Amino acid sequence: MNTNMPILAPSLLSANFAHFQEALTLVHQHQAPWLHFDVMDGQFVPAITFGSQVVASLRDKSETFFDVHLMTNTPERHFAAFAQAGANNITFHIEATHHAHALVQQIHTLGVKAGIALNPATPLSAIVELLPFVDLVLVMSVNPGAGGQSMIPSMLQKVKRLQQMKSHYNYPYHIQIDGGINESTIFAVKNAGIDVVVAGSAFFANPKLDLFLQRLRS
Numbered sequence: 001m002n003t004n005m006p007i008l009a010p011s012l013l014s015a016n017f018a019h020f021q022e023a024l025t026l027v028h029q030h031q032a033p034w035l036h037f038d039v040m041d042g043q044f045v046p047a048i049t050f051g052s053q054v055v056a057s058l059r060d061k062s063e064t065f066f067d068v069h070l071m072t073n074t075p076e077r078h079f080a081a082f083a084q085a086g087a088n089n090i091t092f093h094i095e096a097t098h099h100a101h102a103l104v105q106q107i108h109t110l111g112v113k114a115g116i117a118l119n120p121a122t123p124l125s126a127i128v129e130l131l132p133f134v135d136l137v138l139v140m141s142v143n144p145g146a147g148g149q150s151m152i153p154s155m156l157q158k159v160k161r162l163q164q165m166k167s168h169y170n171y172p173y174h175i176q177i178d179g180g181i182n183e184s185t186i187f188a189v190k191n192a193g194i195d196v197v198v199a200g201s202a203f204f205a206n207p208k209l210d211l212f213l214q215r216l217r218s
């Protein structure tokens, strides 16, 4: 089990899109070390959110680690723009490419950390050969495309297996969970051995935010 306190990565997806700067202030106030950007292209998932300009606009206002989650087809088309905008990590989906190892190399060549994401229906075997090369594995605990959904509890088995492989082989990746993490689910998530917790609605639209943060950090 990972006994360290997980890194909190609030997702801008649940912030007020007319007031991103206020969202960033809240992230700083609550000392969240990462900010998660959900980029949707209207193809890989139905919704469209924002592009690299939003990352660039916030970059000079924050030293926070900027974590970009690309939910796009042909993710490699976007790497250079997000790297230039100041992303610290770029994660793409294994379901969006046949060339994941090459794409990880492309991201690293840009001087940015590289993550691989997998949808709930995608088995860990789809990424097992990539594990020595990535900086982050994003386990989707909801189907991608929207905030405010309920966590699929069986996804915690993937987290546990990733944690076992990480310990056994001494792999360097962070294990990140994304979707439906709140004050009710956080204990089970921590017990599974998580490194990074994405929280959208539980951070930006939650009357029990203090309880969530207390449980996350206890």
Ligand SMILES: O=C(CO)[C@H](O)[C@H](O)COP(=O)(O)O
Pocket: 011, 013, 014, 036, 038, 069, 071, 142, 143, 144, 145, 146, 147, 148, 149, 178, 179, 180, 181, 198, 199, 200, 201, 202
């Ligand atoms: O990638 C995502 C959706 O595709 C979001 O990061 C995620 O859903 C966060 O929202 P919430 O914490 O409200 O579930």
Ligand SMILES: [Co+2]
Pocket: 011, 036, 037, 038, 069, 178, 198
């Ligand atoms: Co996300």
